[in-house]
Amino acid sequence: xxxxxxxxxxxxxxxxxxxxxxxxxxxxxxxxxxxxxxxxxxxxxxxxxxxxxxxxxxxxxxxxxxxxxxxxxxxxxxxxxxxxxxxxxxxxxxxxxxxxxxxxxxxxxxxxxxxxxxxxxxxxxxxxxxxxxxxxxxxxxxxx
Amino acid sequence: xxxxxxxxxxxxxxxxxxxxxxxxxxxxxxxxxxxxxxxxxxxxxxxxxxxxxxxxxxxxxxxxxxxxxxxxxxxxxxxxxxxxxxxxxxxxxxxxxxxxxxxxxxxxxxxxxxxxxxxxxxxxxxxxxxxxxxxxxxxxxxxx
Numbered sequence: 001x002x003x004x005x006x007x008x009x010x011x012x013x014x015x016x017x018x019x020x021x022x023x024x025x026x027x028x029x030x031x032x033x034x035x036x037x038x039x040x041x042x043x044x045x046x047x048x049x050x051x052x053x054x055x056x057x058x059x060x061x062x063x064x065x066x067x068x069x070x071x072x073x074x075x076x077x078x079x080x081x082x083x084x085x086x087x088x089x090x091x092x093x094x095x096x097x098x099x100x101x102x103x104x105x106x107x108x109x110x111x112x113x114x115x116x117x118x119x120x121x122x123x124x125x126x127x128x129x130x131x132x133x134x135x136x137x138x139x140x141x142x143x144x
Numbered sequence: 145x146x147x148x149x150x151x152x153x154x155x156x157x158x159x160x161x162x163x164x165x166x167x168x169x170x171x172x173x174x175x176x177x178x179x180x181x182x183x184x185x186x187x188x189x190x191x192x193x194x195x196x197x198x199x200x201x202x203x204x205x206x207x208x209x210x211x212x213x214x215x216x217x218x219x220x221x222x223x224x225x226x227x228x229x230x231x232x233x234x235x236x237x238x239x240x241x242x243x244x245x246x247x248x249x250x251x252x253x254x255x256x257x258x259x260x261x262x263x264x265x266x267x268x269x270x271x272x273x274x275x276x277x278x279x280x281x282x283x284x285x286x287x288x
Contacts (some may be wrong), residue, residue, distance in 0.1 A: 078225070087220060
């Protein structure tokens, strides 16, 4: 058995952490507004959680989604819990734009175009400000 | 404006329907245990729903996931709400297997191998039986 990648390192910038979960911003040049809600306990599937924790997990996903929508007005939000490579529960929350490198394909599909200037420069606010808004929304969730 | 594809046709077999949502099984030869929870009202984003409906939507996703896990013991469950091409709220619930054509890539990624005999023949029960179990689980949700 190999060690779980998410249990040892997150592969992104830590934006928020509480007892049950943490949220990171992925380091992805194509998709700068790409966050992950990572459940702290090592479970593989969303339904491994009891219903109350499952609900808390989705409240976190909704909080991130809401900030991305309000701050960036993206063309679409993409949500996914896959974990085929890293079977430790994590939810991708990604702001997608009609101009992004893969739209309308999923971020895991084929690139559709080159993007210049780079994607992060096209957002209406700096990523540090976006991170702060995400963290504030998550800090406002019940039970924290 | 083009008409919404999901408002006119579902592109799959209807397995369950109630006032708020319906569930179809996608016609996908590579991924036979591939269901979609489609919200009946035409909204684009999951957070367009008020929290109670958002929760009901996820209870439906969890019910389908639970049946797939118990009936098929898949390698992994994949959940996603993308909607870049069809911006009408729908959740993909897909049982993935180590032997499937794309594993561990997402179903939207590159194929990794050819699969013979066909994927549906490898499941431990016929798809009609799986559909029946999915429908029964959904009929047991509160408020129905």
